[in-house]
Amino acid sequence: MKYSKIYLVDDCAATNLYHQVMLRRFGIEKRVRTFTDPEQALDHLRFQTNADEKVLVLLDIQMPEMDGFEFLEFMELEELSTDIDVVMVTSSSEDSDRRLAEQFPHFVLDFINKPIQAEEVSNIIGHSIATPMAF
Numbered sequence: 785m786k787y788s789k790i791y792l793v794d795d796c797a798a799t800n801l802y803h804q805v806m807l808r809r810f811g812i813e814k815r816v817r818t819f820t821d822p823e824q825a826l827d828h829l830r831f832q833t834n835a836d837e838k839v840l841v842l843l844d845i846q847m848p849e850m851d852g853f854e855f856l857e858f859m860e861l862e863e864l865s866t867d868i869d870v871v872m873v874t875s876s877s878e879d880s881d882r883r884l885a886e887q888f889p890h891f892v893l894d895f896i897n898k899p900i901q902a903e904e905v906s907n908i909i910g911h912s913i914a915t916p917m918a919f
Contacts (some may be wrong), residue, residue, distance in 0.1 A: 786910050787840040787869075792818045793825045793855070794844035794873070802899055803842065809902060810911050822850045826858055829868060838867050840893075840909065842900065845874040845881055856888045869893040871908060873900060 790807065792800045800818040807816050819825035822843075829839070845852040852872055859868065872885050872895045885892045896904050 786838055788815060788837040789839045790816045790909070791825055791828070791839065791841045791843075792816060793822055793841060793847075793852075795820050795822075795847040795849070796844075799844070799898065806900065806902060807905065810905065810909065812909070812911065822847055822852075822855050826855065829859070829864055830862065836867070839865075839869070841868060841870045842873050843870050844898075845872055845876060853884050856885075856891055859891055860888065866890050869908075871896060873898055 790812065792803050792807075794800050794803070797818075797820050800820065804813070804816055804818055807813060817825075817828065819828075825841070829841075843852045843855060850858075852874075856870065859870075868891060870888070870891045871893055872881070874881060874895070875898045877897075882895055885895050894904075894908060
């Protein structure tokens, strides 16, 4: 597993919960931190990330207090570690969002649609599903 922490940053608690349950299937739930406030997520990245830790941020684009691109701007301005990979997560299909994401190549790893799917996560984290989804 290449990430020691996975941050879910989405203003919708239900979306974070869905993604958290999906990540549980990989047996990595202890690595997951959820944030509905992007400022809190930034604080954790600023002060709690060891420079040697590889961190994945699944970042919503459309949030009321601070959108995903403003979040990336703060990461860049504050020169946060380049060991932080960001996957932009959105329900938008706007090409303009993809072009904006391309302005942050040292952070943005990928751009995926909500809700995230297990196969996409498996490709990103380099880890296969540990437990099948029970219905």
